[in-house]
Ligand code: AHM
């Protein structure tokens with residue numbers, strides 16, 4: 001255990017922010033709200049089988065996907081946690097067709113939050129790992145006024161922080177800021193997140209590739225070539241959970257690459273730019289990794305719609321670079 005480990009999230013944030021002259025504490029407040037939402041969702045996820053929360057609501061979201069009861073719960077919890085505290089002006093959620101603006105009776109604050117409230121929802125009913133992913137932007141429009149669409153549709157490089165919560169054998173909050181990437185584990189008895197993974201960096205060597213091989217017949221030749229190379233090289237192992245956040249987290253700690261490429265039928269792939277690819281790309285880069293859409297850096301893309309999709313190759317920098325080189329038709 002390093003001397004830093006075990007310090008509570010609040011203390012960590014306050015001490016980190018002291019380094020910023022003029023910081024008002026609004027970001028700490030925002031992160032406290034996100035942590036609270038994470039604790040509520042974590043508690044409900046742990047009891048899902050008992051509390052009648054398994055299964056679908058019967059409705060579909062704006063993207064045509066079946067909404068699970070926990071998707072709806074997590075979305076409500078996030079919006080309620082963020083909208084009235086004066087730090088947020090706008091929320092973009094996978095479960096909402098349009099943006100959610102902070103209602104007029106509350107102060108419309110400094111930050112825009114894009115969130116996938118419950119990522120990996122097909123895994124809910126089988127007790128596999130799921131998570132929450134969030135991106136944080138500072139608004140462009142003036143604080144105290146209603147936020148505009150331009151506050152949401154911005155390149156990934158505009159993020160000031162990003163993170164995720166992973167509900168696995170334990171609940172971990174991973175937060176990336178300019179200061180690096182740090183992981184905090186929830187002690188459910190105390191109800192606090194404590195620093196458990198300071199200064200996360202990708203390991204030197206990638207050994208894991210994660211891709212849904214069921215779609216191999218739809219892959220472009222470059223993707224097939226890359227996966228074949230990993231298999232031929234030896235020293236690699238394949239792991240795919242089907243929860244982006246869980247696949248990403250494992251590869252971040254162990255070294256690896258996750259691919260969800262576009263296919264001939266769906267060149268834009270499945271994953272969403274604003275609240276899946278952007279935040280994870282921000283985290284990956286802060287941890288020494290990389291993220292591309294198979295051609296360009298993810299963080300350089302500007303979304304045109306809230307729910308834009310993108311192919312995603314993300315993880316250890318060398319592996320991402322090697323996969324991308326194949327995908328653009330070059331040789332390494
Ligand atoms: P979701 O946000 O609705 O849960 O969908 C996204 C999920 C990702 O977590 C995961 O990487 C991917 O869908 C898995 O898709 P597939 O089953 O096509 O491999």
Ligand code: MG
Nearest residue numbers: 116119120276
């Ligand atoms: Mg998702």
